[in-house]
Amino acid sequence: MDSLIHARGLVKRFGDFTAVAGIDVDVRRGEAFGFLGPNGAGKSSTMRMIGCVSPPTDGVLQILGMDPRRDGPKIRAKLGVCPQLDNLDIELTVRENLSTYARFFGIPRKVARQRAAELLDFVQLSERGDSKVEPLSGGMKRRLTIARALVNEPEIVLLDEPTTGLDPQARHLVWERLFRLKQQGVTLVLTTHYMDEAEQLCDRLVVMDGGRIVAEGSPRALIEQYSTREVVELRFAAESQEPYSEKLAGLGERLEVLPDRILLYVFDGDAAVAEVQRRSLAPASVLVRRSSLEDVFLHLTGRTLVD
Amino acid sequence: MVAGAYVLEYHLVNYRRTWRSSALSTLVLPLLTMLGFGLGVGAYVSGGVEGVPYLDWIVPGLIASTAVQAAFGEATWPVLSYFEWLKVYFAQAAAPLRVGDILGGHLAFMLFRVLTSAAAFLGVAALFGAVHSWWAPMTLVVSLVVGLAVAAPTVAYSASVSSDSYLAILMRFAVLPMSLFSGVFFPVESLPVVLRWVAYALPLWHGVELSRDAMLGLAPGWLGLLHVVYLLAWCAAGWLLAHRLFRRRLAV
Numbered sequence: 001m002d003s004l005i006h007a008r009g010l011v012k013r014f015g016d017f018t019a020v021a022g023i024d025v026d027v028r029r030g031e032a033f034g035f036l037g038p039n040g041a042g043k044s045s046t047m048r049m050i051g052c053v054s055p056p057t058d059g060v061l062q063i064l065g066m067d068p069r070r071d072g073p074k075i076r077a078k079l080g081v082c083p084q085l086d087n088l089d090i091e092l093t094v095r096e097n098l099s100t101y102a103r104f105f106g107i108p109r110k111v112a113r114q115r116a117a118e119l120l121d122f123v124q125l126s127e128r129g130d131s132k133v134e135p136l137s138g139g140m141k142r143r144l145t146i147a148r149a150l151v152n153e154p155e156i157v158l159l160d161e162p163t164t165g166l167d168p169q170a171r172h173l174v175w176e177r178l179f180r181l182k183q184q185g186v187t188l189v190l191t192t193h194y195m196d197e198a199e200q201l202c203d204r205l206v207v208m209d210g211g212r213i214v215a216e217g218s219p220r221a222l223i224e225q226y227s228t229r230e231v232v233e234l235r236f237a238a239e240s241q242e243p244y245s246e247k248l249a250g251l252g253e254r255l256e257v258l259p260d261r262i263l264l265y266v267f268d269g270d271a272a273v274a275e276v277q278r279r280s281l282a283p284a285s286v287l288v289r290r291s292s293l294e295d296v297f298l299h300l301t302g303r304t305l306v307d
Numbered sequence: 308m309v310a311g312a313y314v315l316e317y318h319l320v321n322y323r324r325t326w327r328s329s330a331l332s333t334l335v336l337p338l339l340t341m342l343g344f345g346l347g348v349g350a351y352v353s354g355g356v357e358g359v360p361y362l363d364w365i366v367p368g369l370i371a372s373t374a375v376q377a378a379f380g381e382a383t384w385p386v387l388s389y390f391e392w393l394k395v396y397f398a399q400a401a402a403p404l405r406v407g408d409i410l411g412g413h414l415a416f417m418l419f420r421v422l423t424s425a426a427a428f429l430g431v432a433a434l435f436g437a438v439h440s441w442w443a444p445m446t447l448v449v450s451l452v453v454g455l456a457v458a459a460p461t462v463a464y465s466a467s468v469s470s471d472s473y474l475a476i477l478m479r480f481a482v483l484p485m486s487l488f489s490g491v492f493f494p495v496e497s498l499p500v501v502l503r504w505v506a507y508a509l510p511l512w513h514g515v516e517l518s519r520d521a522m523l524g525l526a527p528g529w530l531g532l533l534h535v536v537y538l539l540a541w542c543a544a545g546w547l548l549a550h551r552l553f554r555r556r557l558a559v
Contacts, residue, residue: 014559053400054559073310077403087394091324100320103313104402 002029004156004187005050009059012045019045021211022059027156032178032188034198034205036293038301041208043191044084047160050189052076064155077105080149084160086141088133094144095120095129098151105152112151119147123177139170146177157181159190163197175200195294209301219293226299227291228253230269234276234283235261247281258303265291310404314412317399319419330423337428340369341435344492356494359523366437367446367522368491370428371514374450375457377424379482381417382461383474389413390556391469400557410546410553414458421454422447440524449521453514456538459545466552485509490516510541 005027012020020042027033035043048054049061052068052075061068063075089097095116102112120126123143128136133144142162149157162178163171178201182188192198198205199219207215207222215222232252236244245257252266266272269288276283322329341362349361356364389395399409425447432438464477488495488502489511495503506512513534520527527534 051401053397053557073403073405076401079401081401083397083401085394087398089321089395089398090393091321096320100317101398101402103316104310104399104404106309106313106403 006062011058013057031203034202035191037208042211080154080157082149082159090134102151123147156187226296228265232264233287235285237284310408311411315415318416337431366432367519368515371518374425374454378454378458382458386465417458425450445521446518449517456510456541463549
């Protein structure tokens with residue numbers, strides 16, 4: 001078993017508050033592994049423990065076969081970390097950000113310069129190499145932070161919400177670069193609350209809620225297990241959608257009433273729509289779509305807003 | 308140790324961006340002080356102090372005081388900013404550095420700033436003819452010790468606050484009085500007993516006494532040893548406290 005990250009009953013407490021309440025995780029070499037969950041689910045605390053900057057309160061945690069409590073610096077030498085908020089050196093140039101950070105890993109200056117040039121090329125910032133960091137756009141800064149996380153040629157790259165706050169173009173560029181890394185055999189561990197990001201990047205993921213893992217598997221397996229193949233969204237013109245739920249009884253595996261529409265979880269969307277018409281319910285609008293990870297996520301963690 | 312040197316290197320690279328403006332003030336400040344106090348006030352203190360011309364008497368104290376000012380400047384806003392605003396320490400903590408490397412490397416850079424400030428002052432003093440002893444360069448060693456004795460506990464303080472208004476409080480109620488009452492401008496013996504003990508308790512007075520002995524070529528004697536031991540105690544206590552507070556913020 002080539003398990004790069006191995007956790008059993010991992011717990012993180014801050015005083016009375018339990019951020020991570022005993023989780024089991026195994027991340028294998030070369031895979032892209034995701035932690036999904038609403039805010040406060042314990043994703044970032046877990047990432048910080050894996051990054052060896054936060055000692056576990058309880059449980060087993062092994063990274064690259066080593067114990068973070070004892071071998072923190074040795075493990076961190078083989079990790080690349082892209083934090084949620086960019087902490088670049090705004091006084092330094094783009095290039096210097098990479099070369100000075102490389103020195104913390106004991107990389108010789110000459111190698112550091114060379115690697116900085118390669119990485120700037122990789123994240124498409126070569127032309128901005130000598131400019132300062134401050135005027136860069138959000139997407140450029142994030143790409144630079146990712147490049148900095150790669151400066152020690154890490155075995156595992158930890159990405160905490162890698163595309164939060166980026167515009168669509170910038171997000172797609174980041175995804176494309178991360179996908180390229182994965183192809184090169186780098187193990188990626190990321191947190192996100194974007195379902196499309198998880199579907200795009202993750203081979204396997206866990207859904208966390210309230211410090212626990214509530215589901216685990218590949219995106220496809222999770223959809224199969226926790227949702228149906230298709231979803232029908234029906235919108236009725238009436239003030240309240242509630243009265244229609246009775247009339248739709250028996251249609252599909254599950255039915256969810258939202259303030260503005262009703263969701264029918266079914267295997268065959270078109271057949272369900274035909275049945276709706278047969279019962280002459282006449283919804284104002286009908287949408288048949290494939291089930292997504294978002295349906296799974298909302299089903300597992302609820303629709304209540306967590307702040 | 309080696310990893311701490313990488314951190315020092317980082318701070319030096321960063322300093323390269325701003326050294327011009329800081330170098331100017333490093334040179335201009337001693338020049339103005341020398342003109343204002345040494346020559347201006349000195350003209351009124353016609354009898355000198357403790358048998359020494361006022362300029363010669365005040366310069367060693369000013370060097371120690373400059374060292375402390377530099378240490379204080381580097382140990383306050385930059386530290387707060389590296390925790391709260393720029394998050395530099397957190398980026399460093401993700402690399403294979405220990406808390407001691409991060410803290411030690413930054414303190415080493417602060418001592419570099421202390422040394423250059425004190426050396427600039429010594430150079431300007433030499434131009435004014437206020438250097439008379441071959442022991443004078445020892446004042447730079449004194450500056451490093453008193454600089455660390457102030458920097459280490461100040462770093463601890465800066466690591467424990469979340470807003471820079473606390474730094475201004477430290478400046479007003481600790482550093483300013485310490486600079487005034489530590490025998491830099493007049494002998495502590497002129498102070499009321501209570502204030503005299505405040506001077507004895509704080510680090511600067513010990514640095515001023517040692518620096519004066521060096522500049523005037525006097526033997527520090529047993530009392531000198533006591534000064535050194537007391538300053539080293541401040542360094543050690545400051546380091547332990549700062550290390551604990553850094554740990555609490557970087558490894559939670």
